Amino acid sequence: MARPSRVAIVGGGITGLAAAVRLRERAPAGTDITVYEQSGRLGGKLRTGELAGGPVEFGAESFLMRDPAGGDSAVVALVRRLGLAESIVHPSVGQAALVVDGGLRPVPGGTLVGVPGDLNKVAAVARPAADADRDAGRPLLGPDADVPVGALVRARLGDEVVDRLVDPMLGGVYAGRADDLSLAATMPALARTARVEHTLVGAVRAAQAAAPRTPGAPVFGTLAGGLSTLVEAAAAASGATIRRDAAVRELHRTATGWRLTVGPTREAEYVEVDAVVLAVPARPAARLLAGTVPEVAATVGELDYASVALITMALPEPELPELSGFLVPATEGLLIKASTFFTTKWGHLRRADGVALLRASVGRYGDETSLQLTDEDLVATVHREVSKVLGVSLPTPIDRHVQRWGGALPQYAPGHLGRVAAVRAAVRAAHPTLALAGAGYDGVGIPVCVRSGETAAEEIITALGGSAA
Ligand SMILES: Cc1cc2nc3c(=O)[nH]c(=O)nc-3n(C[C@H](O)[C@H](O)[C@H](O)COP(=O)(O)OP(=O)(O)OC[C@H]3O[C@@H](n4cnc5c(N)ncnc54)[C@H](O)[C@@H]3O)c2cc1C
Incomplete structure (x- = not known):
């Protein structure tokens, strides 16, 4: 045998x-x-830790619920097979913000990772270049071509859409720059439609139509136990x-x-x-x-890979807006590139003692000097910058954690x-x-x-x- x-x-x-x-x-x-x-x-990169006596993610935080081709995503299917489906929870607050000229503006809806399918919807955040997305009588992308996301969007809609929308949103996932990242690898649905459509807005709409969302169906999930x-x-x-x-x-x-x-x-x-x-x-x-x-x-x-650090703070009863968090365009001149209000975003993490868990990330591909700061300096910087963006003086943290992820995110x-x-x-x-x-x-x-x-x-x-x- x-x-x-x-x-x-x-x-x-x-x-x-x-x-x-x-x-x-x-x-x-x-x-x-x-x-x-x-x-x-x-x-x-999946690591649940503990801060101020409560669970918190020190790495990845959540997963997409749906597969782009329809049905459960592969991780949801795995979670079900492992008997953990009952533990899936969804964000209680989905609205995030972008920092624009130092203040917070809601992340506009109807975009594909920041690339607009309706120019009017993004006008409060970024002005698309006038009349740039003209139909030149041919598809945006050749059959086997690939381009940086930034190059395509800059050419069609101008710099502001890239710098204020696409770059921070793509950077929130890859800690990389829209000007460096492959369209085909990071936005495959848009790359597919860009090989057919003659305008970028048309390509976004076609990609959205190819994977329609069920109204009210949650986009993200995580597990209650971490x-x-x-x-x-x-x-x-x-x-x-x-x-x-x-x-x-x-x-x-x-x-x-x-x-x-x-x-x-x-x-x-x-x-x-x-x-x-x-x-x-x-x-x-x-x-x-x-x-x-x-x-x-x-x-x-x-x-190549980008390195990042995640700084999590436990704050006694801070004044936080009803947002899941915010993204910071590189053009804003801050060290932090995003912040998540864990205890606002996730109902299962809310605490009876009013302690809020807030996480911020630093480190962008090609500009990782911030990662040379000590843990204490990172905590102080995040505390100062988040206070400034929110226009409040955040209370002194009762606990903090710095997680450094060296060479973590593929570019x-x-x-x-x-x-x-x-x-x-x-x-x-x-x-x-x-x-x-x-x-x-x-x-x-x-x-x-x-x-x-x-x-x-x-x-x-x-x-x-x-x-x-
Ligand atoms: C900070 C951060 C936040 C993220 N947030 C999200 C999120 O919210 N949602 C999401 O969908 N994705 C998120 N991601 C991305 C996602 O978590 C990762 O892409 C994914 O977990 C990678 O899994 P992996 O198993 O391929 O690699 P890894 O998680 O890197 O695992 C590889 C393993 O191989 C081990 N290893 C390496 N070399 C050797 C060797 N020679 N011998 C034996 N073992 C070795 C390493 O120690 C490691 O444990 C995030 C990533 C990071 C860094």
Whole structure:
């Protein structure tokens, strides 16, 4: 009788854990699954902590509920399969603001990550360039072309729409600049319609029509117990052996599978497996691929990352507006790029003692000097700048936390999707029992990472001779 297959998953973030769950669900019974995580904790960028005696997210905060193609997003589907559906909660306050000329203005509706589908709706925040979005008788984008989001929007609607709307909204997700980020990778729905439509407003409307929202249906959700409950449930349901503090340092092909070098040089452990899911960010992935597929490793390693810091403060009964938070355009000259009023935004986090939890982020791609400040200076800066934006003197925090995420958010440059397709094709052709997954390839959001991990698992099952259906 054939022995059960052994699969190693490198990286214990949400991508690696989603891959582990999918393997357990669909691989033949008895498949041996091991997750190797270099740090002491699972979850990667999902990390629920505690501040002033209450739970708070120190990393990712929420997830999209719907898949762009319709139905539940991949993470919602995973949450359901793990039996956590009852824990899903939605924001009680959805309205956010933008800082414009030092004051707060509501984020206008009807945009696609800030790109307007109705110019009148954004007029209070940004004046679109007059008559710029003219129909020139051809689609905005060629069939295989990709451009920076900023270049397209600046050309069609002018600088103000980019600087005051698109850049802060895109920057809120990627900590990057609209002028650097790929349209096809960061706004795939708009890229698709831009290949057909002749005006940007028309392309936004077409993208919105292709994925209509159910009125009243919540866009975002999170888990009442924190996103770490998803991490723990996925690890448990996968039945995988979890190896924490186990960095994989080398990956080599053997006659029948793969050999992993795990742990510190002096106490290196060598593990033989049949298949590997590489669910780590691009840089560690490139290092691991260097020994096996060097040409692919170089391309994977091209991806750059932004670093950010999240500063969370517990404030005794502050005066906060009824907003989920605000975004700060880079042109405003502040260090903070966004702030979330956790206890206003999320009803389940509201506290009887009136303590409010407020989080702010600093660090923009290419301008990360703010991250060199000490924790105390970061807290003081956030306190001063949020007070200034709100026009109040915020009370002294009773507790604070600074979470630094170095090299955390991928910066997809134009052409990213083509590079990923080429890398995947090369790996699949030469090494079908190796799969690459995670935010370095398919997208930054949690649902996309879950789907990426699941797809990798399905590819591995097929490569090992099973059926992933
Ligand atoms: C501050 C912040 C806020 C965010 N907020 C949101 C949000 O609200 N909603 C949303 O949808 N997305 C959000 N994101 C994005 C999302 O959280 C991430 O893209 C996603 O969690 C990445 O998951 P991953 O498993 O691909 O990678 P990671 O989470 O980076 O996990 C990779 C894991 O691999 C481990 N590893 C690395 N090298 C090795 C090695 N050699 N051997 C073993 N292990 C290794 C790492 O320690 C890590 O645990 C946020 C990201 C950040 C940084």
